[in-house]
Amino acid sequence: MFATLAPILLQATLETFAMVTAALVLGTAVGLPLGVLLATSGRGELFEALIFQKTFGPIVNATRSVPFIILAVAIIPFTRLVVGTSIGTSAAIVPLTVAAIPFIARIIEGAIREVDGGLVEAAQAMGARPLQVVTKVLLPEALPGIIHGLTLTAVTLIGYSAMVGAVGAGGLGDLGIRYGYQRFRPDVMAAVVITLIVVVQLVQSLGDWMARKADKRNI
Incomplete structure (x- = not known):
């Protein structure tokens, strides 16, 4: 029985991995700059743009x-x-990405916003431009928190990705x-649940390790 289930389970796991990876990459590509702007476009901040704040803040919250x-x-x-x-x-991948973008933006x-404001002031005092402050100070200092957020x-x-299986999206x-619920196969359901738990544990462990490596306090 396991020999029959194993190839199907492997294929479903690979499909889940592909969906999550693509959505995470695409969501980060949009959510990262959006999050930076949300954090730096308030009154008196690096890229002051109050209209942007008042427009995109509610959109992100609504989504x-x-x-x-x-x-x-x-x-x-x-x-x-x-x-x-x-x-x-x-x-x-489309709804997963749409859901990921506002989530990642708020995490970023x-x-x-957790970065010490004194570091920003020091960089500005040395003549750093706003974009340089973001790339040389804010993002490096916030990296451990960003990694933890992306892991989450x-x-x-x-x-x-497991939810969208209800609408024929593939994956676990x-x-x-x-194969499990509709065909009354508790063994398949158990295999899917165990696989999801293992995958989540691996992702969480990898994310925690990367965050520790990026934390300057551990150097």
């Missing part, structure tokens, strides 16, 4: 407040527009629903 499964269904037309289909692994914003995002996306969630 984060929508339950993921509802978001995934609500943006099906957008998903079809982007990838040409609303089912499968490639389609799942929070990590940057990855773990959250793993859970979300789809395997658990179609």
